Amino acid sequence: MKRKEMVAMLLAGGQGKRLKSLTRNLAKPAVYFGGTYRIIDFPLSNCANSGIDTVGVLTQYEPLVLHSYIGVGSDWDLDRKNGGVFVLPPYEREDGTTWYRGTADAIFRNLKFIEQYNPEHVLILSGDHIYKMNYDRMLQYHKEKNADCTISVVNVSMEEATRFGILNTEDDLRIYEFEEKPAQPKSTLASMGVYIFRWEMLREYLLMNVRNPDTTHDFGKDIIPLMLEENRTLYAYPFEGYWKDVGTVQSLWEGNMDLLSEHPKLDLNDPDWRIYTRNPNQPAQYIAPLAKVSNCMINEGCRVYGEVRQSVLFYGVEVGEGSVITDSVIMPKVKIGRNVTIHRAIVTENMVIPDGSVIGPQGEDDSEIRLISEEEADVSPEATGSH
């Protein structure tokens, strides 16, 4: 096999409990975002656009949709003769059957996959963030710094810093300390969960980690702290663009709303950095004579007879006459009847909202986002599967 400079490993096995019923039967990376995408489209498109043509996708939780969605990778131009995208679920071996026990364990169990390409560097990604990033630039930085590991970071506010893995660095961005969700953050540089390791070095640490009985098999909790302890060269790579962890109902909603301004921080309409996705093949959207649409994103296959403001509609959504949808995210193939009011809600795939329903807070001050799915709502989903 031809040697690769860098191979990407995308961690996509997480359940994402905080997304409640959105991930009841769906791995978090397969959750819908932005009117037409799934979360995993972002790291996969970033890889394709950064010139990384070999990507292992590590799956575990509810893999069916994710596996069939990725397919042979042609939607992201990752169907290659040498390299391409590989779905890597846990598997049974002679020494027994275990699930991936943590992020580091997941990579360890796929040593053979990586070794086929004998890469100089390995890029570790997670499948739950929305951002556009050129990993090749990060690699150049990693090489310039001659680092053993480079961790990409964003600057967050002091209050937010308590939710993230925080990196404390010297002035030249060399990392001397990593704190997971610190109560008293010393800095505001939060890890994006994007790591580049020198493969030789990582391999050593993975082998060490697996022999250690006292480990959680996690990059953030075990591998990085140990490397710091042993005085390895770790650098922070500052990332400037839009980055959003869409791991909660609230943040998923916010991420969608962020797209609605005239010049959003995350520009999805950039011909030089397309976000690729599987095309649902729907005809153009129909906006009826009495419809009103403003400040919204609407996908093909939608039929809008009512009013839609400050909302994101995925493909194949129908909005009946007299209905008013505001500040909401409506996922694929939802059928909204007549005279329905939906405000500050996320409505999941295939739901049927009966005529006259009122969903979401109607007062000014309620900030909660309602999640409308089979389980949360007294409305029934249509008995059809997803595409």
Place this chain on the structure above:
Amino acid sequence: MKSMIGVINLDHELDVLSELTYFRCGAAVPFAGRYRLIDFVMSNMMHSGVEDIALFVRRKYRSLLDHLGEGGPWDLDRKRGGLFILPPDWNDPSDVSIGEMQHIYNNLDFFERGPAPHIVYSGSQHLGSVDFSAAYEYHIQQGADVTLIYSTPEELLPEHRPCVRLDVAEDGRVTDIHHEQDNRNIYMEMFIMEKNLFLQLVNQCIAHQESHVFRDAIQKNRHKLKIAAYQHTGYHAVINSLESYYRNSLELLNPDTFHALFDPQPVLTKIKYEVPAKYLEGAQVNHSLVANGCQIDGQVENSILFRGVKVKEGARIHNSIIMQKCVIEEGVVLENVILDKDVRITAGIKLQGDVRKPYVVAKDTVI
């Protein structure tokens, strides 16, 4: 189900859509916001289980090649069979075939290698969600030599004028083929025939220096052949003039018409990775079809916007068809207009056509 191989013959189709066909053949003309005319027959063949398709082209087929590629969207990028685009490149000095017959004579390999015993033959100007597998079953059941597909529109329109008409007897047999204008059975330029018989008739035509497959192989032999007629019900539009293009496009704004074309089965087309359409603060959009990638801050009414169109603040678009990636700047007024791809209308310009005769702006123009 390998019952039929497909032939899409564009040879005899004239480039009649004025500015829209200056640089492309009729089959490549964009339609309904994100499709091209060829997509409809391609999708119909795909849904009917046709796994080998030959496309006979002669002129202005560059954009068609670009659109069709290897046939991926129609699942025709196969190791065996799939899509064969067969341009006119033939150098046999002993070849005496002329006209459409040249394509068949010079591509006999395609017919011989295709495993299916029947062929389905079609043009690209008749749009509809035609079920060729139902027509095939009908063909077999009728024990016909050839089955012609036709539809019977409620109202005869100007674009039906050049269409061939069929006299259909009660048992479903065709008794005559002609151009009598008061007959409403419009032949859709699609037929099904056994491959061997087809090749036999073609050979006869070549031997007699005949040039036109339908006219010379079928119409002239109408009293010798058992010809069945399969009636297509549902959506049928003929796109053979700018006026018919414009009127049939805008008729898709009627939800019933739209359902009739798009709901029976999906229509597939080349994939573009566009973002969903975005409506800004100033958007006032009514009674319109809008494709992805559009960004609208102005007024759009009774119109079709293709992928990636920008409508800036204060612009007004009425009764118009705006193709891919056009930019309509501030304060522009467009009424009864067709803009081909990549047209930019600069701020404050007003263009007005007539409902019966839209004003057309050719590709890549800046006004």
